[in-house]
Amino acid sequence: MKRLLIAVLSLSVLTADAGQRLKDLVKIQGVRSNPILGYGLVVGLTGTGDNSALTDQTYRNLARELGITLAANARPGTDNVAVVTVHADLPPFAKPGQNLDVTVSSMGNAASLRGGTLLMTPLKGADGNIYAVAQGNMIVGGFGASGEDGSSIQVNIPSVGRIPNGAIIERAVPNGFSQGDEIIMNLHEADFTTAQRVANAINDLLGGGVAAPMDAISIRVTAPRDPSQRVEFLSLLENVEVEPDAFRSRVVVNSRTGTIVIGENVRLRPTAITHGSMVVTVTEDPAVSQPGAFADGGTTEVVPQSTVDIEQTGGRMFLFGPAVTLRDLVAAVNKVGATPSDLMGILEALKQAGALEAELVVL
Incomplete structure (x- = not known):
């Protein structure tokens, strides 16, 4: 019988005289990444693409935008093309002109995306706006091989690839970081004691009334309105050490x-x-x-x-x-x-x- 593993670990690693930086305990409300998604074509494959109706339709749409007219009954019929999804996370404060890493995943039955090139693909947010455009040659860690008798071998996943710096940001995501007279800090894990300790640590540094806990997660902190002063203010706060309460049993x-x-x-x-x-x-x-020996009919x-x-x-x-x-x-x-x-x-x-x-x- 297969032996199973027992791991007895301590979930509380803090000692009485050691704390954690505030930047490791909280996130600033409104400062977050945003997922973006696109749909496009990978070309240049060596017979490992997919040959489906979805690929044909996407191929036709691309040809029409490039000024190429295909006959109504003509089918591209190529397995050197694959239809893919492209996704990335748009980090907070990302500005137009910066680059993003993107992940490319096959939507059809493509055997491998190795050696393929992603054509220009707009990446949209949940609001439908285009925030980045992706294009480039992919890095695929997986590969596979097969024989005529049906035998095959596969290492890792060849139908997913990455393009480092493969997308250019076209639009910045608005945020309310510089708005209002206060910021909200949210703990990674809800705990009333830790929320109170964070507020106390900030007030001990800057004076009473600057910070106040709102609930088990959020701490309201009065902050300067000027953006440059607010950045300096948070740079000071995020290095404050706080001893969080022990985790829940x-x-x-x-x-x-x-x-x-x-x-x-x-x-x-x-x-x-x-x-x-x-x-x-x-x-x-x-x-x-x-x-x-003498039985009858036995x-x-x-x-x-x-x-x-x-x-x-x-x-x-x-x-x-x-x-x-x-x-x-x-x-x-x-x-x-x-x-x-x-x-x-x-x-x-x-x-x-x-x-x-x-x-x-x-x-």
Whole structure:
């Protein structure tokens, strides 16, 4: 049986005298990236493209825009072309003329995009406006090969490629960074204690009343209106060190890989645990039955004979007192040679019994 992996990790890595920079704890509201998406053609493939109705239609549209007229019943019929989607993330404060990396993915049944060139493709945002234009030669990490007998081999994914600096930004995304008399800082993870500590750290540096927590995530901070002063102001704040509160007690179980991650602050209430296993073995040993030497009309038959054996290993009971950590439980289970799947079952039973003082997350 495949052995599974148990990982006992501490989710809280901060000590009492060490903090984190504010830039690692929060994001400024309104300062965000925006996904952009386009649809185009990759040409120059060596017979690894797709030959579908969608590709033909896209090919015709491109030819018409280039002033080429194709007959109504004519089909390009080339497998050196592939229809693709192109996507990228437009970073905050991106300006026209800057470049972006783009990812190109096949939409059809193209075997590989290796060696292809993406033709000019506009990239649109969710509002329908064009924010960038992509074009260029692709880098494809995957490749494949096949033989006439149907055998094939493939390494990585040959139907997806990247174009470094393959898009030019044409339009900037407006943001409200320089508007108003205040900015909103949002914590990466909601926590009332950490929100209060962030506000206190800012007020200790700049004076009372500059920062105030709004809820478990947001902190309102009074900021200068002038853009240059606001940049200097945030440069000062983002290097302020804050000690966040310990993370919420949590146990994460991945039933597919057998990985179990246990937080440092997880505790067990007084409880007794016993866990055993039962093995049922069924053996089939058919016997041949033959008629007697002087029997009249007898036939030879196969008579089934089954042996059922049940073996149940003795489950040892563990008794835990209050405030015992799950590290102690893991150590006890490992001493008797229990498998990670046994530990998963114990954790689920502890949660149902109300003895596990933590959130149980099953992936």
